[in-house]
Amino acid sequence: MAIGQDEIEKIAELARIRIAPGQIGDVTRRITEILGMVDQLQAVDTRDVEPMANPLDAVQRLRPDIVTEQNQREAFQAIAPAVENGLYLVPRVVE
Amino acid sequence: MHDKSVAQLIAGLRARQFSSVELNRCFLERIKRLDPALNSFITVDESAVLAAAEAADQRIAAGAAAPLTGIPVAHKDIFCTQGMRTSCGSRMLDNFVPPYDATLISNFRREGAVLLGKTNMDEFAMGSSSESSFYGPVCNPWDTRLVPGGSSGGSAAAVAAMLAPAATGTDTGGSIRQPAAFCGITGIKPTYGRVSRRGMVAFASSLDQAGPMAHSAEDCALLLNCMAGFDPLDSTSSELPVEDYCAGLDHTLAGLRIGLPREYFGAGLEAGTAGCISAALKELEALGATLVEVSLPHSHLTIPAYYVIAPAEASTNLSRFDGVRYGHRCKDPVDLHDLYTRTREEGFGPEVKRRILVGTYALSAGYYDAYYKKAQQVRRLIKQDFSACFEQVDIIAGPTTPGPAFALGAKSDDPVAMYLEDVYTLAVNLAGLPGMSVPAGFVDGRPVGLQLIGRHFGEARLLNIAHRFQQATDWHLRRPPMATGEAS
Numbered sequence: 001m002a003i004g005q006d007e008i009e010k011i012a013e014l015a016r017i018r019i020a021p022g023q024i025g026d027v028t029r030r031i032t033e034i035l036g037m038v039d040q041l042q043a044v045d046t047r048d049v050e051p052m053a054n055p056l057d058a059v060q061r062l063r064p065d066i067v068t069e070q071n072q073r074e075a076f077q078a079i080a081p082a083v084e085n086g087l088y089l090v091p092r093v094v095e
Numbered sequence: 096m097h098d099k100s101v102a103q104l105i106a107g108l109r110a111r112q113f114s115s116v117e118l119n120r121c122f123l124e125r126i127k128r129l130d131p132a133l134n135s136f137i138t139v140d141e142s143a144v145l146a147a148a149e150a151a152d153q154r155i156a157a158g159a160a161a162p163l164t165g166i167p168v169a170h171k172d173i174f175c176t177q178g179m180r181t182s183c184g185s186r187m188l189d190n191f192v193p194p195y196d197a198t199l200i201s202n203f204r205r206e207g208a209v210l211l212g213k214t215n216m217d218e219f220a221m222g223s224s225s226e227s228s229f230y231g232p233v234c235n236p237w238d239t240r241l242v243p244g245g246s247s248g249g250s251a252a253a254v255a256a257m258l259a260p261a262a263t264g265t266d267t268g269g270s271i272r273q274p275a276a277f278c279g280i281t282g283i284k285p286t287y288g289r290v291s292r293r294g295m296v297a298f299a300s301s302l303d304q305a306g307p308m309a310h311s312a313e314d315c316a317l318l319l320n321c322m323a324g325f326d327p328l329d330s331t332s333s334e335l336p337v338e339d340y341c342a343g344l345d346h347t348l349a350g351l352r353i354g355l356p357r358e359y360f361g362a363g364l365e366a367g368t369a370g371c372i373s374a375a376l377k378e379l380e381a382l383g384a385t386l387v388e389v390s391l392p393h394s395h396l397t398i399p400a401y402y403v404i405a406p407a408e409a410s411t412n413l414s415r416f417d418g419v420r421y422g423h424r425c426k427d428p429v430d431l432h433d434l435y436t437r438t439r440e441e442g443f444g445p446e447v448k449r450r451i452l453v454g455t456y457a458l459s460a461g462y463y464d465a466y467y468k469k470a471q472q473v474r475r476l477i478k479q480d481f482s483a484c485f486e487q488v489d490i491i492a493g494p495t496t497p498g499p500a501f502a503l504g505a506k507s508d509d510p511v512a513m514y515l516e517d518v519y520t521l522a523v524n525l526a527g528l529p530g531m532s533v534p535a536g537f538v539d540g541r542p543v544g545l546q547l548i549g550r551h552f553g554e555a556r557l558l559n560i561a562h563r564f565q566q567a568t569d570w571h572l573r574r575p576p577m578a579t580g581e582a583s
Contacts, residue, residue, distance in 0.1 A: 008452065015410060015455040016417075017448055018436035027452070033511050034453055040399045041469050044476070051471035052478060054301055054331065055287045055527020056551065061330055075194040081424035088419050091430045 003032050096121045097257045098574070101166060101314040104260055108155055108165045115148040115155070115165030119209055122167050126212065126258045129578065133234050135243075135252040137172045138180055139212035147209040154207050163321055164207030169259035171250050172213035173220055174200050174305075175294040179210075183296045184218040184228035184246075187416050187423045187442030197294025198326045199263065199305055206321050211259050214249030218444045219413065220270055220298045222246050223516040226507045227446050234503065235277060236575040237541060241500040244274030250308050251278035256578040261309035261318055265295060267302045268401055269495075269520025272532035275308055276495035276544025279534045281561060281571055282308040283315050286552050287527035288333035290319075291326035299408035300331070302401075302524040311571050312533065312561035316340035319554065338555045344562040349383035351560065354488030358394035359519055365498035371536030371543040372494045375564070379492070382563055387488050391480040396473050397522040398514055403457050403470035404525070409447075410454030416442060449510060478526040481548075490560065491548040494519055495532040499541035519546060529554045533561045534570035542570075 008028045012019050019027055073086060082089035096118055099107065107113055123141055130136055144167070151165035175181045175193035177200075182188045196204065203210065218227045225233040225248025233248040235241040236256035243252040247264030251274035254262050264271040266284035275282030283306045290305040297303060307318035319340045326332040355376070360369065376386055418424035418438030425441055428434035443451070457466035484491060497518060506513045523530035528548055535545035545564075549557040565571050 003456070007456075011452050011455050011459065014459060015451050016414075016432075016435040016439055017443070017451060018440035019448075020440075027449070030449055030510060031452055031456070034402060034449065034514075035456070037511050037514070038399045038402055038453075038466070038470075040396065041403070041473055042465070044393075044396060044469075044473055046469060046472035046476070049472040049475055051468050052475035053471060055478065055525065056333070058288065058331060058333075063327070072194065076420070079192060079194065079421045081418060081421075090419055091428050091434055093431050 003028065003035060097125055099260070100311055101260050101309060101317050104166055105162060109160070115151040115209065116145060118165065119144050119148040119167050119211065122211055122259060129256055130258060132239055132577065133236060133252050133256060134231050135215055135233050135249040135256070135258060136169070136212045137182055137184070137215050137230050137249070140179060143179070144209055144211055151207045151209060161206040162317060163203065165209065166261070167209045167211040167259055168203055168318070169211045169214050169250060169253050169262040170200065171216055171247050171262070171264050173216060173265055173296045174263065175296070176200055176210065176213065179213065181213065181296070182229065183220070184216040184230065185442065185444065185447070186229045189229060189423065191422050193294070195294060198291035198328060199295065199322055202321050208321070214253055214262060216249050217246035219296065219409070219447050220246040220265055220267055221409070221446050221450055223269065223273055223513050224507065225249060225274070226503065227444055229444065232503055235500050236577055237279065237500070239577070240502055241541065242277065242503050244277035244500060246270040247308065248274045251275055251280055251282070254278070254280050254308055254310065255575060257574065261307060261314055263305060263322070264308045265303060265305045266524065267298050267405060268524050269517040271306045271308060272495050272520050272530055272544065272546060273517060275532040277500040277542065279542030279570070279573060280308055280310055281312055281315055281531070281533055282306060283319065283531035283554065283557065284523065284529060285319065285323060285554050286333070286529045288331050289552065289554065290322045291324070291329045291332050293326055293328040297412040299405040300412060301408060302405060304524070311565055312558045313341070313344055316344060316558045335552055340555050340558050343555050343559050346559045347383060348379065348560060348563050351384040351490070352387055352488040353379060353384050354387050354389035354484050354491045356389050356391040356394065356484070356491060356493060358391050359493035363497050363518060364494055367538030368494050368496070368498050368543050371538065372545055375535040375545045376492060378567055379560070379564060382567060389484045389487060389491065391484065391522065393473065393476045393480050394522065397477060397525060398518060400470045400473040400477065401521040401525060402453070402514060403466045404474065406450040406454035407457045407467050408454070410451045410458065413447070413451055446510065474525045477522050481526045481528060485550050490553070490556065493546050495544035495546040499538045499543055523548055527551065529557055531557050531561060533564060534573070536570055
């Protein structure tokens with residue numbers, strides 16, 4: 001499947017990765033090669049084949065709805081780039 | 096001491112032939128002397144090593160030793176270590192000091208094993224050459240112009256060069272087996288769910304699995320005994336009871352039926368490697384096994400299916416790296432969007448970005464059915480191929496890789512060529528099976544690996560077969576000249 005530069009820009013935006021303008025061409029070429037290789041899948045007849053999400057076909061294990069974890073906010077926030085009063089700081093979002 | 100097996104080191108510690116402090120000092124000294132040529136370690140904390148070794152000596156003296164007490168073990172830098180940087184080979188986590196231990200790390204600490212250091216790897220475990228690390232490429236001890244394989248290349252190189260007696264790795268598409276093959280060591284990827292993934296930085300959650308890397312199957316069994324088991328903190332961890340992997344190592348191979356998939360011996364396999372594999376299979380025959388030709392008809396689809404599923408899961412898993420809670424953050428973001436996009440531009444290397452983009456594309460509206468769902472359907476066909484084979488045979492054998500280690504830089508600029516390296520290993524992860532690589536000879540001084548693939552939870556049988564093979568051969572005892580001091 002051919003993929004254009006504009007589409008790569010759209011995906012990069014969805015993935016929240018900035019691509020420098022000078023690199024868009026190269027990234028597009030590489031991704032096109034990978035998708036070209038992956039396109040072999042389209043030739044396979046998979047009618048009536050159930051998609052396999054887990055190699056052991058295991059289902060999500062449930063546990064009783066009780067608190068088992070201690071609050072470790074301070075330990076977790078100690079490694080954050082910017083915190084204040086127990087909150088993570090990011091650039092202003094609402095005026 | 097450095098040239099002894101883990102089993103021998105355990106015996107030596109127990110017999111007080113040497114202390115854990117002496118043992119660990121020996122490996123620290125070797126790392127200092129030899130690792131500049133290999134770059135197999137990212138982090139080594141000498142004082143922490145010696146403190147843990149001293150504690151181990153006291154525990155041994157008190158008669159309270161567990162099997163691995165006092166044994167130095169290197170860990171791939173993908174496992175979270177409380178208080179010690181866990182980089183995953185990425186700039187994104189260069190400053191990340193985890194507030195907790197991975198379950199695997201806790202298991203080793205509980206046994207009193209000494210955390211010797213954190214090993215280098217492809218960034219976020221995405222690669223087959225250990226060249227994409229933020230900390231620079233790892234070199235192969237057999238020839239430092241060659242790659243060690245990847246992504247657990249640091250662990251493989253460290254063990255091969257006797258900088259550590261054993262190490263851990265992770266395998267999402269071959270990342271334990273392929274570097275084990277390239278470096279001439281033994282490595283096993285257990286069944287999906289056998290070893291806890293908790294605290295192991297996630298790449299592709301339905302494929303990731305941790306395993307041991309060491310010189311011999313016996314040493315791998317000793318480590319796997321400490322690693323395997325149910326973990327309530329990993330939602331896909333298996334509740335099946337764990338066997339003692341050392342107990343059955345000596346079982347006979349008489350009556351063993353080994354399946355040889357004809358697709359693994361086709362045009363892509365290099366002649367030298369094919370010769371080594373065929374000699375190894377003859378050896379297994381001499382030990383009592385029967386060789387049976389089998390077929391895995393969907394083998395040609397493993398690379399395309401894997402390169403949809405793994406990137407799709409990676410794009411989801413790696414969305415957590417946003418510059419807000421931990422890890423790299425770009426300087427002076429003008430707004431939240433700039434914070435996210437520039438942090439991720441700076442923090443991730445080219446291959447990680449490519450996989451995130453491919454995965455995002457495969458999961459995006461309008462393409463999901465054509466890519467992700469299709470790949471998951473093909474994944475089932477691949478698994479069914481194996482199930483059909485295991486009705487005829489007990490294990491499957493073949494080459495781990497199409498050829499031996501290639502030169503540094505040879506494929507680093509061609510992602511698709513690099514992906515083809517994993518042609519024989521990916522299917523094992525897609526099907527969730529255990530697989531291992533066992534040293535099986537050399538081509539022009541470069542090690543070759545024999546791959547053994549077992550039934551789900553058949554690790555003990557694989558280790559048994561590999562052990563018997565190693566009792567009859569000495570490939571696993573060969574050491575690279577740079578590590579024995581014989582290099583000119």
